[in-house]
Amino acid sequence: MSVTLEHPPGRRCRDISTIALTATGSPVPVHGRLTGPEGAPTILVLGGISSGRNVADTANDNGWWRQQAGPGKPIDTNRHRILSFDFIGADIHPFPTTQDQARAILALADAADIRDLAIVGSSYGGMIGLALAELAPERVRELVVISAADRSSEMAKAWRSIQRDTVEMALRLGDGKAGLDLARRLAMTTYRTPDEFEARFADPDPDSRDAGGVATYLAARGEAWADTVDPQRFLALSRSMDEHRVEVGGLKCRVTYIAALEDRLVPADQIADAAKRTPRSRLITLSSVFGHDAFLKEDAIIGATLDEIFGS
Template identity: 45%
Template sequence: MSALKMAAQIDPQAQAPSYEGEDVFVAVPSDFSLETGDTLPDAHVRLRRYGRADGPVVIVSGGISSGRFIAGESGWWRDHVAPGKAIDLEAYCVFGFDFAPVEDHRVRLSPRDQARLIAVALDALGIGVIEAWVGSSYGGSVGLNFAAYAPARVKRLCVLCAAHKPAALARGWRGVQRRVVEFAIAQGDINQGLALARQLAMITYRSADEFEQRFEDGALDEAGRSSLDRYLIARGEAYIDAMAPQRWLSLSESIDRCALAPEGIAAPVTLVACPTDQIAPLEAIEELGRRVQNLAALRTLPSLYGHDSFLKESERVGAILREFLNHD
């Protein structure tokens, strides 16, 4: 990892394109407060810059488990953010960022709060207008909120598998997941609670057809578990090291606090919806498309992978992103 750099205005002559990225941490103002009135415990907004320092700025954001590492060997969207790829590091200055809170704290915050923090960071970096925001899942909600909060600061917006408000069914699932974690905390077994919540989440991220095809054999082993059970258990256990539980509770609640009036978004918007997405249903994204001022395109992405299609359908997502960024 390159050395940490505190926020300063970007010097376009400072470096050649950076493909692995470098950290840039921006101080959170002491008077910054969340919309709920809570105080954010974070000292910094943590970003990571990739690509050309003098290029048009593109911000990339994903689901609550993603973060600032978007490109390079450890990048969660390295299929798309790389030299010569859809979000070309030879052409753009690309930022990923960590959602607040960055440590294991439980605070009441919203996607609009995340957007306000990015505005603070851009101010500190001397960046007035960004070329584009590409956001998927929770990051798409944050992108929508940024475009509504600071409509003159983004030229175009691409939102994948996200809408302006949470679907009721998805809110119900997330509420159960949070109560599982809260119960586990009360019982002194927080890791098991987080793992169980992740197992339930994995079921909601994918489609029924995928599970039918992948786990057609429902035979139980001696422990009474099927191949699907073993898959979900493994995914839950892996999540223990990937996400801090109080932070997860904060971000899960934040999804359900999204309450955006999309009519305030002035930038051209490209929307991407998967018909089998149970988290951000096609109908909700179609409603969003009717309500924004300038719908550039609404692309459907048929996929077995449901909400995870933005992660799994690399070739088709890449084509959509190329079209989006090449559009005049």
């Protein structure tokens, strides 16, 4: 293992790298981050496919979940240590499974001498959390799964197939970035809800950020996404979500599922069904105009649940 210290020791944040082995024995480089005091209980934090190791704020970048993770936050880095990592993308052909991602995490945990951990996983990260709890039950103390289930719904697969076809067609035409742009625009319509779009864009304040209308909003989101994502990485992670499957009936740890009633990408009834089949589980439902993105936008209720679990 190689370990590089990205920030001064006082910030208690270091990046780590190691090599993981896939199910077929192929080596894959893995890059992660530890944030928080040495020796503190470890919480693995995983998000959607656009997230990575930058969970909490650092001197160099903003954390994608800074409202929930950091000093004094529900996942308090004064009392807990966060393990995070960059998902494996196109390094595994044709795509990494959620079990491959779980093996990569275990390799990082071994390299950092972490024997066991709790997990908070949202969206794709929730899928990986379930896969890890199935793969290595002795390593997982507790699991929180937000906006994710044991498999993908057929409607979610349908939406993602259109996104992949768009990107692949754009690649054939020599403009993968344009394909990513359009794929992200479509994705945003599955993450959010009709009620949110109506409230924001039907009659926007001319001085507000939404004055340009829904098409302008989607174009901005698509352009920003396309500027930061590799097309092959997107295709690999999209297929990974489609093929995700975990037998939750065999899980050993306590699992808290959190579902948004308005989530169309991972419907609440699908999460409820997974919870029923999970031996030591509970289900928390919330109503959110943000749908699948509730884990990013509903700070209060998500934070209260995390504080209940990790605050004592």
